[in-house]
Amino acid sequence: MTSSKTTPLIETIGLNKSYVNDEVETPVLHDINLSISSGEFVAIMGPSGSGKSTLMHILGFLDVPTSGHYNFKGASTEEKSEDELARIRSASVSFVFQSFNLLPRTSVFDNVMLPLLYNSATRVSERKDRVMKAIESVGLTDRATYLSNQLSGGQQQRVAIARALVTTPEIIFADEPTGNLDSTSGTHVMEILQNLHRSGHTIILVTHEQMTAEHAERIIRLHDGHVISDDRAFTRRIAKRGGQIK
């Protein structure tokens, strides 16, 4: 935490990503220069094909850039092996997906427990408390023994958020978290994310919807792999007008 005051949590310098298919190189991200500090709530916004998912995958250590630099907590992350990336994911980041991705026919408790199985830093004796605390923070304590397929979509996404919280990661990535939900459930999920942000979590939200993105305090817009705007003042401007974020 001391280092985050001086160095940003995430810093990309001239980051590029391209895919090679049948020897044809398709560029996806161009010269991305970003700096995100601990505790921020950032939305990465853009239409489909803008490269926002690819950027999230790179920032979330699921993918590696083709060129450029990605520094995490001030340390370079280039040339990491797949297993090293997996260890960083386990220790520092977590994901909330559009399609929830819960294990079917598995209890809420076991679903939330899942990341702890791969997290060697968590002692076995601590697991139960941490899982129950995470479930409590999304308001599903009474559903802990339910199977994932016995829950509504909104509830499933809250389980996914609990699963993302259980390892106390440094960043939570939310990839279109409301995309498969009705508006009431979607609002509820966004409220939970905002509460998490207020309690100090760093959240990076990926979305193509303006309404969803507006929950964040900073919006980075992508288009054709380029950052076209990075609006930190967005929430302040809204607040000045006396508007409420819905």
Added chain:
Amino acid sequence: MRLHDLSTTALRGVTRNRSRALLTMLGIIIGVGAVVLMTSVGKSMESVILGQISALGPKTIALWPGKNGPEMGAATLNPDFDSIKLSDVEALKRLRTVSNIAPGIFIEGKTTYGTEETDTRVMGASPEAYTNQVVTIAEGRLHDAQDEFDGRFVAVLGPDTARDLFYNQSPIGKRISIGNHKYTVIGVLEPVGTQFFQNADERVVIPFETARIVSGRTYVDMVSMQSTEDPADAIDDIQWLLRRRHKIVPPATGASTDNDDFLVRSSAQAQEILSTVSISLTVFITMIAAISLVVGGIGIMNIMLVAVTERTREIGLRKALGAQGRDILLQFLIEAVTLTFLGGLVGLIGGLGVNALIVAIATRFLERYIFAVNPIAIVAALLMAAGTGLAFGIYPARKASRLNPIEALRYE
């Protein structure tokens, strides 16, 4: 990932689709069951065979005409069937290393009493044969030296022959016909069960001298005797004597018995040969059974590949949550090994169950058939089952562990 978590995860993978798991295991169940059953039956049969031979005593020596002895079929099919002459038998009696010389002649022809008849083998043998073959009398008496000397027409019956001809009456003193001659029954033997896959209780024994006169033979079908000291020395002496008498020169190369027109063996040697035969038979059958394990393993591999494809998203999720390639590899590998090991265990229980059933039936027919299991085979079968899981699980598990998490998460 901790081992306990890995095994819990793998076990959950197995139990998620129970009927499929069971069907997948079927090949392994049958394979291990067959291996366990075959080796157990083999061991039981071995004990039957060895039990019969050891009843003969380690010093018993048998001599047959022909290079291959009785193993190559009936004595009459043997080109050297008449190689052991009566004079050879007399010469054997002068050897110091053997005693209790008992020549035997098989008599052709049906045995009848009234309207009852049987096809039993009739052997003319001197009374020494009773000692060599360890038979005891149940009723009446065995024939003795006087019967032999006089060439009397008397017969001793095996218990099955006595029952076939006389039902519940006592056969003692009754007159039976063998070929064109009448014999008086003087004794019935105790049952001894099956010897060399033939029912020894079906025999009829008459004095050797009588058989010699009736058949007009100058040669014998077998000679049994006892070695006085080391059976190996006795065999050397017999071979030396008969080769000299038959003017046989052992070949310069190859086995020294290659030119012989007779075969001599101690019961210890016969025991060795039969147990070798029985062991190689067991190994052969077990290998066939083991093929089913390989087939089962291919089934396991197939279903594991299906499982990897079905659970691509789950694998992607686990990787996104921090699972390393090794964690995924071990999860699927343990799942495959669990399947095969459980299959092995079920097969083991099934195989032992069927074996118990066979034992229950076989003991009614084979006196010395006992419940025997081969502990080495059981351990080997279980290890082989688990090994099958490892061998055939590694490919799907590697495939799973190498999935790209992003692509796996997007998989529909």
